[in-house]
Amino acid sequence: MADRYCPKPNWDENYLRFAKIWIAIHKLEDEETRKIAPIAISLTGNRSAVVIKTPRGAIKERKIPVGKLTVLGAKHTHEVDVALGADQVLLTIEKAAPLVDVCGQPGTAVGGMLHGIKHELSRISRQPETHIKVRDLFAADTIVPQKIKGGMAGEYSLNKAIGLAAMVWSDKPMLRRLMESVQAELGVPLKIGGTEIEMAILGALTTPGVEKPLVVLDMGGGSVDAARLDAHGRVKAVHLAGAGDLVTLLIGRELGIEDLALAEEIKIFPAAKVESLFHMQLEDGRYRFFKGPLDRRLFGRVVLLKPGGEMVLVNKDISLEKLVAIRRNAKKKVFVPNVLRALRRVLPGGNIRTADEIVLLGGSALDFEMPGIVSDMLLRDYGVVTGRGNVRGALGPRNAVATGLILSFYNRLKDSRNGVGTQ
Numbered sequence: 001m002a003d004r005y006c007p008k009p010n011w012d013e014n015y016l017r018f019a020k021i022w023i024a025i026h027k028l029e030d031e032e033t034r035k036i037a038p039i040a041i042s043l044t045g046n047r048s049a050v051v052i053k054t055p056r057g058a059i060k061e062r063k064i065p066v067g068k069l070t071v072l073g074a075k076h077t078h079e080v081d082v083a084l085g086a087d088q089v090l091l092t093i094e095k096a097a098p099l100v101d102v103c104g105q106p107g108t109a110v111g112g113m114l115h116g117i118k119h120e121l122s123r124i125s126r127q128p129e130t131h132i133k134v135r136d137l138f139a140a141d142t143i144v145p146q147k148i149k150g151g152m153a154g155e156y157s158l159n160k161a162i163g164l165a166a167m168v169w170s171d172k173p174m175l176r177r178l179m180e181s182v183q184a185e186l187g188v189p190l191k192i193g194g195t196e197i198e199m200a201i202l203g204a205l206t207t208p209g210v211e212k213p214l215v216v217l218d219m220g221g222g223s224v225d226a227a228r229l230d231a232h233g234r235v236k237a238v239h240l241a242g243a244g245d246l247v248t249l250l251i252g253r254e255l256g257i258e259d260l261a262l263a264e265e266i267k268i269f270p271a272a273k274v275e276s277l278f279h280m281q282l283e284d285g286r287y288r289f290f291k292g293p294l295d296r297r298l299f300g301r302v303v304l305l306k307p308g309g310e311m312v313l314v315n316k317d318i319s320l321e322k323l324v325a326i327r328r329n330a331k332k333k334v335f336v337p338n339v340l341r342a343l344r345r346v347l348p349g350g351n352i353r354t355a356d357e358i359v360l361l362g363g364s365a366l367d368f369e370m371p372g373i374v375s376d377m378l379l380r381d382y383g384v385v386t387g388r389g390n391v392r393g394a395l396g397p398r399n400a401v402a403t404g405l406i407l408s409f410y411n412r413l414k415d416s417r418n419g420v421g422t423q
Helices: 011-026 030-035 037-043 086-096 109-125 172-186 196-204 244-255 260-268 320-346 370-382 400-417
Strands: 068-073 077-081 099-104 133-147 156-169 214-219 223-229 235-241 271-274 279-282 287-289 302-305 311-313 358-361 386-388
Touching (some): 068 086, 086 133, 086 156, 109 172, 133 235, 133 244, 133 320, 156 235, 196 214, 196 400, 214 320, 214 400, 244 260, 260 320
Parallel strands (some): 214 358, 358 386
Antiparallel strands (some): 068 077, 099 133, 214 223, 223 235
16 A cells, blocks of 8 residues: 555656756767766655765865954054954954054955955945955954754754954045935935034034033944044044944844844843733843733743834744843943943043043944943943933934034034135
8 A cells, every 4th residue: 555655766767767858958978978877866766956076076075264364554564363262353453553454364264254345345336445445343252053964953052253343444436426326316415524423423512411521432333433522622533343233143143043133123122031921021030910911922932022012022942041141242242342442542541531421322322221231331440421312402312423414514604604714
């Protein structure tokens, strides 16, 4: 009966059918036809397969090394092996600062990454790759779950890895072309108003209670920008690679989540575990009870709590404690060293204790725990008080650049009417 419903394949018939199809498609000669016999036999009876034939009949595995970085500074050039870890990479970057460029060893993972960044920006900006320079590099150690080859039950091992973020600068013609494209699209005249961090300072000054001198920390998605405005109106600014997007990447990699949108939500929303259809435990240990039953699909699962009562299911077998620990550690690994790097570069003598008042701006300042992480670190270790910006007393920390652009335009217009020369 089994043979009747699951008949054994006719190997000779299948082989001949496959061989005829292969010959017809590839139009093989007599000698080539004889050579495909082993391939046809290998594929016979398989729904799909790939056979690789090498000159010696063997397949060799090639591992791509992590590679070394050549850090070109204004005065000195240093080399560092990325495999030594993030601390060593950051130490080398700070030794060479200010950077002229960073190059990766050819044929390595880090070399391919930097080449890919420069090549893509070269394509977009229509500039030679030689004109595109890496002006800052940030590194963070992480742990990445790796599936074990040949495992019987989908086992994973935890491997050490390093996350890199690069700040790449190109020439001004790219910005000019972008401005011209936007101008043609909108049909209105445009001007380049200034650097982002200078506009952010003007916006930060509209926060109630904020006056010169002050330090601004603009923590965005791609970079941490810092600037100090002294009592005489002079500005010293720095732009460093590594911010919210790198945090999202680290969270996704460490939790084994491929969906970056979910990793982004894990970063910005608090979590809880649904322990019954009528209550959940919040990540801070408190309990929340509900009058009506929750969705049964959430029972026993970890969820993210969005404003307005919406819950997002974390569709992954992750404990609440692990999710919170990885999220907080990712933020600390990126923002704590980067904030310290930024402040040391803009404050006199690199002494963080000389900071006047620090205003936190940018999308990452809206994060429900990021201001606390940065403020606790600066207050505990350096005695410096920080506060989240509230632009125009009502718009929070994210509108500073837009407000600064408007104020800058207004000031220029006022100066031109009063006969004051402007650039």
